[in-house]
Amino acid sequence: MTQLDIDIELKRKEFQLDLQISLPESGITALLGPSGSGKSTALRVIAGLEKPQQGMIKRGQRTWFDAEKKVFLPPQQRRLGMVFQDYALFEHLTVAENVAYGLPKEARDYHVNYWLKHLHIEEYAERYPANLSGGQRQRVALARCMAIEPDLLLLDEPFSAVDLSLRQTLRYQLKELVKDVNRPVLIVSHHLEDARYLADNVGVMVEGQLLQFGKTAEVFANPVCYTVAKILGWENFLHIDEIAGTTVKGKWGSLTLDEEPHIEMRWLSIRPEHVRIAIQGQSGLTATIEEITDYGVYRSVKCILQDGTIIHMHRAWDEPLPIEGSTVSLHLPLVNIKTLPSYIQSIKAYPKEKFKNISPALSQTS
């Protein structure tokens, strides 16, 4: 099995999708992004349900799409499994008939039985989809596309139709299921936990552009810009108004970094768990504690800097904290501070080497 190579350009009236990505031979890749970022369209393009104007899609040796050579394989010939957002089950067929749909007659019984058993839905074989719960419907949809032994598995917001309480269970089941499937799996989601828990690789899409792509942990730890950081759940941002040597200044105050940041850097960011209250002798930013919320294992402290910027701090449940309304000095460890540009163009326009030059924080940790 070889990988999936995608390089496409799709233009619509008010939207342009520009995606260049290579998926490894196996493992899960998640595409994250706000709604309207084009991630679902990307999935539809890969499935052959939309035709891009430019580019190519290759699955191993097979060309699925090549604009120049005028090759366009319809979805029927791509041999892929797609789980739709609403599962798109055939409501007029039973569960067993749904799973059998894509199978040739002679192979039907064996494969249907296997997949019903494998996904623990044998007892619902004779039921109609309308009488199933969200989780059961998802498993039927999975069984239906796994049964045809697809070369590629595509999942569009696979957990959007199930309760929060079920999500974790289903994520676990999905991970188990694709673990021994030796083919690329691409998931589109706007839930960070889906990506964190399931994905080996993560891509972040904004307005039809892929802004970052890499190993999940790396991407979450090193967002390339402010926009991506926000999508990946980073919370604390200090705007940089001025860079003078290693010192950066904003309305919130100033900080001296280890290295001089690149001129394009516009934001400092730090994760809530890295913010702490300065001990004697440590420099810090003056802030007022606005609110303390107890989450059990940790407490979230909402602090307000002098200019109104909000900084969230997560501290262990047993760490003593000043009361709400008191003034404190917040310590932001330099090693945990990221400097970020506001926005970058797509990855295509910003080769990796350039990232390293503009982001000392990035090269420092990687």
Place this chain on the structure above:
Amino acid sequence: MISDIDIQAILVTLKLSALTVLILLVVSIPLAWWLAHTRSRFKVSVETVTALPLVLPPTVLGFYLLVFMGAQGPLGKFWIELTGQPLSFSFTGLVIASCIYSLPFVVQPIQAAFERLDKSAIEAAWTLGASRAKAFLTVVLPQSRRGLITAIVLGFAHTMGEFGVVLMVGGNIAGETKVVSIAIYEHVEVLEYASAHMLAALLLVFSFVVLFIVYGMNRRMQMGFHQ
């Protein structure tokens, strides 16, 4: 009892209705699909023309059809050249007129069903390897079955009950173009109330039974999916 002429009228009516529905299904399924999915600027015009028979008085429609299909009309002339037979006042002409008259009753329920369809179910079928034709037959049509049944029932019933158009285009030829509604009218005109009653009651019972069976079937299908 029922006279031979009346029995003939019943047979003509049933034949006409069945044939009309059959032809209309063949025409309406592609037309409804196009109307449900097209973004063409002609959509509104086509929709309007399709719906015209709903609002036109049957005599107006019948009059234009007569002009169109008469010996001097474009279709009538062509038909005479083709077959040597006139189209007006013939069963064939009646079938053509009925098809136009009942078109909206067949197209509209099917179009509504196609518009309600779960588009992703069709796409799912494609990704599972089903050709467009297979997906249409195994996903689109079954999922539109309620619209199809409604279309068949409405088309059949509407054709059975037509009067004005038949009178204008078909006239009143026993065994050829004389349908039940015209037979009833004739009986009433000459005060044969008993015969009129017979035919009227027959239509009433028939309509009731057909609708009852269809609704019963619809209900069973629905329940089947929700058990």
